[in-house]
Amino acid sequence: GAGVSQSPSNKVTEKGKDVELRCDPISGHTALYWYRQSLGQGLEFLIYFQGNSAPDKSGLPSDRFSAERTGGSVSTLTIQRTQQEDSAVYLCASSLRPLYNEQFFGPGTRLTVL
Amino acid sequence: DQQVKQNSPSLSVQEGRISILNCDYTNSMFDYFLWYKKYPAEGPTFLISISSIKDKNEDGRFTVFLNKSAKHLSLHIVPSQPGDSAVYFCAASSSNSGGSNYKLTFGKGTLLTVNP
DSSP: OOOOOOOOOEEOOOOTOOOEEEOOOOOOOEEEEEEEEEETTOOOEEEEEESSOOOOOOOSSSTTTEEEEEGSEEEEEOOOOOOEEEEGEEEEEEEEOOOOOOOEEOEEEEEEOO | SSEOOOOOOOEEEEESSSSSEEEEOTTOOOOOOEEEEEOSSSOOEEEEEEETTOOOEEEOOOOEETTTTTTTTEEEEESSOOOOEEEEEEEEEEETTTTTTTOEEEOOOOEEEEEO
């Protein structure tokens, strides 16, 4: 069984450009989470999707950040007009149920904004 | 305001000895705690958890201790092995968070190095 996959693994972009990060959760997992880990920091919750319910966007740091989850499976995190402070590792996780001890993480996308 | 703190950024131990990783929290609403392990270029993997109704949970070489009055938890690894070398994250959650108990608050991590 495949785990959570994320693409690209690395992304270098120029300040002001838009970027899209993709997450493929484990098949059958209804809950999907995005986290961010900035240099020297812990993981920071960004957004949570559960089935067809409205997502919890409370962790998104600004309105430049948005995320979608199509068909209850693949998710895309979009960052518009990137800033240098957006540089971080963006981690996606999924779980069969929204229980905190069952989150399976992908390898992350390392975003560098020049 | 960091609600979960791992004050030791790194720890080095000899193979076969005990590794003790510490974590402190400030939010008294936290009632579920987890430890994740992370290797370079990989996502964190769940290691062990503990509910606030317990003060100890053991799984093989890994034991987590919770001291609620001190708002402190620790992860013990005995005996430590070189393959345990990784970054260990402490995380916490609250079941009284208005239905958002899925939100994990993480510490900054401790890099454990186990020397052969």
